Amino acid sequence: MLILISDAFDTGLSDKLVDFGEVTDDKSRLADAEIVLVRSKTKCDRDYIDNAKNLKLIIRGGVGIDNIDKEYAESKGIIVRNTPKASSIAVAELAFAHMISVPNRIVEGHTSMAEGKWIKKELKRTELYGKTLCLIGLGNISKEVAKRAAVFGMKVVAYDKYVENSDLADVKKTLKEAVEDADYISMHVPLTPETSGMMNKELISSFKKTPVIINTGRGACIEAEDIKKALEGGKVKAYATDVYPTDPPDDDCPLRNVKNVFMTPHIGASSVENLLRIGSEAHSIIEDLVKEGKI
Ligand code: NAD
Numbered sequence: 339m340l341i342l343i344s345d346a347f348d349t350g351l352s353d354k355l356v357d358f359g360e361v362t363d364d365k366s367r368l369a370d371a372e373i374v375l376v377r378s379k380t381k382c383d384r385d386y387i388d389n390a391k392n393l394k395l396i397i398r399g400g401v402g403i404d405n406i407d408k409e410y411a412e413s414k415g416i417i418v419r420n421t422p423k424a425s426s427i428a429v430a431e432l433a434f435a436h437m438i439s440v441p442n443r444i445v446e447g448h449t450s451m452a453e454g455k456w457i458k459k460e461l462k463r464t465e466l467y468g469k470t471l472c473l474i475g476l477g478n479i480s481k482e483v484a485k486r487a488a489v490f491g492m493k494v495v496a497y498d499k500y501v502e503n504s505d506l507a508d509v510k511k512t513l514k515e516a517v518e519d520a521d522y523i524s525m526h527v528p529l530t531p532e533t534s535g536m537m538n539k540e541l542i543s544s545f546k547k548t549p550v551i552i553n554t555g556r557g558a559c560i561e562a563e564d565i566k567k568a569l570e571g572g573k574v575k576a577y578a579t580d581v582y583p584t585d586p587p588d589d590d591c592p593l594r595n596v597k598n599v600f601m602t603p604h605i606g607a608s609s610v611e612n613l614l615r616i617g618s619e620a621h622s623i624i625e626d627l628v629k630e631g632k633i
Pocket residue numbers: 400401402422425426429474475476477478479480497498499500501526527528529530532533554555556580581604605606607608
């Protein structure tokens with residue numbers, strides 16, 4: 339069995355997968371591969387799947403499978419699996435890191451010091467304690483954020499189309515109701531036709547405060563031009579994001595070089611611990627499918 343590791347995984351993973359066959363990272367061998375492991379870089383679209391003539395299993399190391407044409411793969415008898423829970427802590431910690439960094443003025447403090455300035459008086463901080471956090475989507479990652487917010491003394495509200503109540507958040511019936519009193523909004527929904535562009539000028543117009551928006555979900559869940567205008571017009575305090583419509587974002591991305599936009603290069607799932615977790619889940623998936631005689 340030929341296993342193709344197509345994207346960046348833990349470097350020790352190939353040694354573990356030799357239990358099941360030959361392991362390669364040579365993408366030119368796609369046609370011979372029976373198992374392909376991808377993260378978000380490799381796009382398993384129709385052409386890719388048509389070229390993978392011997393493929394039996396695609397493993398997406400991570401949560402979202404929007405880089406895989408799952409329906410088409412399954413129509414060809416290819417099993418598609420992901421590692422849905424492995425990344426929750428890693429992404430939640432990054433969302434929380436942005437949520438701590440913005441009101442504590444970490445980036446501005448560092449940049450000004452590196453430029454030789456001393457702007458102690460200008461850099462007034464604010465606390466998370468006592469503030470309201472709105473979680474959009476209340477799934478695996480969001481729940482980890484909620485737990486951390488509670489420890490910081492925040493009030494946590496949430497909107498999730500498919501969740502009615504939770505011990506971790508005051509679940510509101512509508513998205514508008516959830517965001518209206520928020521000081522912080524953290525986005526954790528998958529990209530679907532319903533969530534695409536959901537953070538837009540209409541939703542922003544319902545804010546009663548000037549929240550900080552954090553997005554570690556998907557870049558296309560926000561309307562970039564609307565966020566830019568809201569930042570410029572003082573309706574949104576800051577936008578901190580790990581995700582973009584494309585990886586990396588286009589040079590003309592409207593949010594580049596905008597004041598109070600803070601960006602990380604899609605590193606939510608890239609903790610050392612998470613890559614190890616993803617690797618061991620991938621190993622278990624293959625082991626189970628081999629035992630069941632499915633691959
Ligand atoms: P999850 O499936 O556990 O949670 C997603 C939640 O969104 C679910 O509870 C679902 O009911 C809710 N939802 C779906 N459609 C909705 C809608 N229209 N309105 C409101 N809520 C809706 O997924 P998760 O593990 O928490 O991950 C969330 C997202 O984070 C992923 O889909 C992925 O896009 C993103 N992600 C980003 C990174 C990163 O590196 N930044 C890493 C992993 C995941």
